[in-house]
Amino acid sequence: MLNKERQITIILVTHNVIEAEKVLQRVALIDDGVIKIVDEVGKLRKKVSGQIKIEIELNDEEKIADNIFNDSKFNVVFIGNSRCWIYLNDKNELPIAVNYIVDKVGFELINDFRLLTPTLEDVYIYMNKEETNETVQ
Missing domain, CATH: 3.30.70 (Alpha-Beta Plaits)
Structure with missing residues (x-):
């Protein structure tokens, strides 16, 4: 892991959620140019782990x-x-x-x-749904 060995941060921009889940330690979910959340993959997946x-x-x-x-x-x-x-x-x-x-x-x-089981894509869908429900209420 380059980021731990050399203190380097590598930014990968992808729509391929499967790729992101396999190679990234931390993920930022972005919607319409706005960062919605940044966290470790496992912690993000736990948000919808009951689904x-x-x-x-x-x-x-x-x-x-x-x-x-x-x-x-x-x-x-x-x-x-x-x-x-x-x-x-x-x-x-x-x-x-x-x-x-x-x-x-x-x-x-x-x-x-x-x-x-839930994927990062499910986390993204869940977060957008929650945000929509908050604005409707």
Whole structure:
């Protein structure tokens, strides 16, 4: 680590969150040119450590496009025509969410289904959501 050995700070600007999580010790999350938070990767991830993220990819793009999750109580983020993430704040919601997905979508249309731990991208989304909620109230 150059920064510890030679007391050098290296600044890496990237949109690649996976890259940042692997190589950086401290991260600054920036939104619209404003630094929102600076901290170690692990500490930032702990901010959303209770969350579970479900990533779904369907083999029928129209299913997601038809907004199958409009009537759901889950926090859904669409990341394309055939993919979405569902954020759960409580692990007890997981069986309910899985049953909802299978019932609403149909198991035969699911290409990929993954449970994921929070990433820096989730921290960024969470922080922006919290900021939006604060300004609305």
